[in-house]
Amino acid sequence: MITGLLNRLRRGRSDGRKPSSYPMSGAGQKAWLASRWPWIEVDVEGTHPEAFVHCLPALEKLARCWPEPFAALKSIRATPESVGWPANHVRAWYDGKGGMHLRRAKWGRATDGERCEYLLSHEFGHHMEAWLLDNMEMRDVVAWFIRANFELGKEISDYAAISPSEAWAEGFEEQHNRPQAHWHEYTRRQATLLSPWKA
Numbered sequence: 100m101i102t103g104l105l106n107r108l109r110r111g112r113s114d115g116r117k118p119s120s121y122p123m124s125g126a127g128q129k130a131w132l133a134s135r136w137p138w139i140e141v142d143v144e145g146t147h148p149e150a151f152v153h154c155l156p157a158l159e160k161l162a163r164c165w166p167e168p169f170a171a172l173k174s175i176r177a178t179p180e181s182v183g184w185p186a187n188h189v190r191a192w193y194d195g196k197g198g199m200h201l202r203r204a205k206w207g208r209a210t211d212g213e214r215c216e217y218l219l220s221h222e223f224g225h226h227m228e229a230w231l232l233d234n235m236e237m238r239d240v241v242a243w244f245i246r247a248n249f250e251l252g253k254e255i256s257d258y259a260a261i262s263p264s265e266a267w268a269e270g271f272e273e274q275h276n277r278p279q280a281h282w283h284e285y286t287r288r289q290a291t292l293l294s295p296w297k298a
């Protein structure tokens with residue numbers, strides 16, 4: 100509990116409401132999502148509501164900070180095998196077409212608020228990349244940025260070193276969740292590039 104709080108203060112996360120102030124049933128969460136972002140297809144049937152509730156403040160923060168790319172989000176899905184995920188591990192992926200997916204994993208960290216913020220903002224980073232690469236005016240500059248800064252991006256995390264696209268998503272996660280004083284150089288450059296879309 101104390102560790103979680105210290106982490107939050109250190110990393111500047113979870114600035115939204117407490118998860119306990121969000122709907123705690125699956126149906127309630129589905130209705131909550133539909134009332135806020137009716138264009139997003141939500142299929143979270145089979146997720147554990149006590150775990151999925153942590154995703155709601157994370158999504159709210161993404162919507163508030165990045166309204167234009169958030170409006171281009173098409174779907175959020177969690178696979179049925181993710182039933183019971185507070186005790187399990189969750190991974191996420193982006194389908195390249197506006198869809199964010201969550202699924203149960205054999206390894207990794209258990210689901211909590213910080214994990215949800217990490218997963219969803221990392222995947223939203225992939226969404227932001229796809230969205231910008233779809234934009235005629237931005238396509239070339241973003242593609243160049245991702246190629247040209249990959250070496251720098253590898254410094255963010257082990258995962259960032261996997262590919263230029265993962266470096267981009269890790270940089271986005273850092274920009275979105277951590278205080279500016281803790282940003283890597285890659286993230287600083289990315290923040291400058293993305294500043295027109297930050298609310």
Ligand SMILES: [Zn+2]
Pocket residue numbers: 221222225264265268
């Ligand atoms: Zn990724």
